[in-house]
Amino acid sequence: MKPPYEITSKILNLIASISEKIGEVNAAHLNKPPTELRKRNRIKTIQSSLEIEGNTLTVEQITDLLDNKRILAPKKDILEVKNAIKVYNQLNKFKVYELKSLCKAHEILMKELIENPGKLRTGSVGIVKGSDIAHIAPPGEMVYSLMTDLFNYLKNDDDLILIKSCVFHYEFEFIHPFIDGNGRMGRLWQTMILKEHSPVFEFLPIESMVKSRQQEYYNVLGKSDKQGTSTAFIEFMLEIIKDALEELLKVQNISLTNNDRISNFKEIIGTKEFSRQDYLRAFKNISQATASRDLKVAVDDGIIEKYGDKRTTKYKYK
The missing domain is CATH 1.10.3290.10 (Fido-like domain)
Incomplete structure (x- = not known):
């Protein structure tokens, strides 16, 4: 009822x-x-x-x-x-x-x-x-x-x-x-x-x-x-x-840490492959260097996998 x-x-x-x-x-x-x-x-x-x-x-x-x-x-x-x-x-x-x-x-x-x-x-x-x-x-x-x-x-x-x-x-x-x-x-x-x-x-x-x-x-x-x-x-x-x-x-101006960004982006992209540009489109206020650093740390920590090289580089969450 x-x-x-x-x-x-x-x-x-x-x-x-x-x-x-x-x-x-x-x-x-x-x-x-x-x-x-x-x-x-x-x-x-x-x-x-x-x-x-x-x-x-x-x-x-x-x-x-x-x-x-x-x-x-x-x-x-x-x-x-x-x-x-x-x-x-x-x-x-x-x-x-x-x-x-x-x-x-x-x-x-x-x-x-x-x-x-x-x-x-x-x-x-x-x-x-x-x-x-x-x-x-x-x-x-x-x-x-x-x-x-x-x-x-x-x-x-x-x-x-x-x-x-x-x-x-x-x-x-x-x-x-x-x-x-x-x-x-x-x-x-x-x-x-x-x-x-x-x-x-x-x-x-x-x-x-x-x-x-x-x-x-x-x-x-x-x-x-x-x-x-x-x-x-x-x-x-x-x-x-x-x-x-x-x-x-x-409080939206509180800075996200690289761990926060990596965690948030997983909710956006799920298990699909993505590029550094995809990552940058989600976080418009960070530089290309910061995006590269975020992704490298995530790869080193075993959170995401990296495929290809230079312009063909793709990433995927494990």
């Missing part, structure tokens, strides 16, 4: 704007951002998503943990971050359309933080904000069938994946399939779904945008609950995605 929502003119306008920005991102070769930017954005993602859930670690402390340095902080907060680092480092191993894979991700994310991580809840649960009950989740005996239906929608519905990612995020929070960790899992799995649309989303810190509008995020979840449709939440999350892409485009 398809979850209830409407495609509004605002949603269509946001989709058009996002598509335009993804085109700009691709043209600037930021669909796979420079190595340092990827690391920085990953840290921002983890810090923001966990701060929403009450974690106290700073960006600097998470950076130290990634660099295997010791830090002083509550044991639970450190464990939450270490678990999140493990999950985000394995994004490409999870299968976005499989409930079993989502449960595996939850198991890693919540290991040693709750009993039975990765297991769907079977009991009843309510979400309390302050002294008020903000949401009564569906009964435990309905969780498996509701999640199965949600994955069927995600896999089979014809709507745009940008829209389905937002619908999934909202419905996941409504179902509240686990005893704990639902907020961070909902945001994580939306990233997984968006990654199917464009590789740029793997390292786009959408969570930091959610954190900056955290109260509005909760308000719009509540509004969608009352209206019985995820329309308002779709509009909100598409705005968040648009803003995150705009932030990425502001």
Whole structure:
């Protein structure tokens, strides 16, 4: 059964704007951002998503943990971050359309933080904000069938994946399939779904945008609950995605390293043969000497193979 929502003119306008920005991102070769930017954005993602859930670690402390340095902080907060680092480092191993894979991700994310991580809840649960009950989740005996239906929608519905990612995020929070960790899992799995649309989303810190509008995020979840449709939440999350892409485009002048260029060009050319001129056409702001140096390093490192000589030289990724 398809979850209830409407495609509004605002949603269509946001989709058009996002598509335009993804085109700009691709043209600037930021669909796979420079190595340092990827690391920085990953840290921002983890810090923001966990701060929403009450974690106290700073960006600097998470950076130290990634660099295997010791830090002083509550044991639970450190464990939450270490678990999140493990999950985000394995994004490409999870299968976005499989409930079993989502449960595996939850198991890693919540290991040693709750009993039975990765297991769907079977009991009843309510979400309390302050002294008020903000949401009564569906009964435990309905969780498996509701999640199965949600994955069927995600896999089979014809709507745009940008829209389905937002619908999934909202419905996941409504179902509240686990005893704990639902907020961070909902945001994580939306990233997984968006990654199917464009590789740029793997390292786009959408969570930091959610954190900056955290109260509005909760308000719009509540509004969608009352209206019985995820329309308002779709509009909100598409705005968040648009803003995150705009932030990425502001840093497009960051210099790509030779490794970044070689990695990005592989996504463009695939397994086809190419020349130095093909490489230069993709990176118009580098010199012929820089292109030659990039390709020589890649050949020496065993990343690409070289055929022919001088003007007839061709290359191919292994």
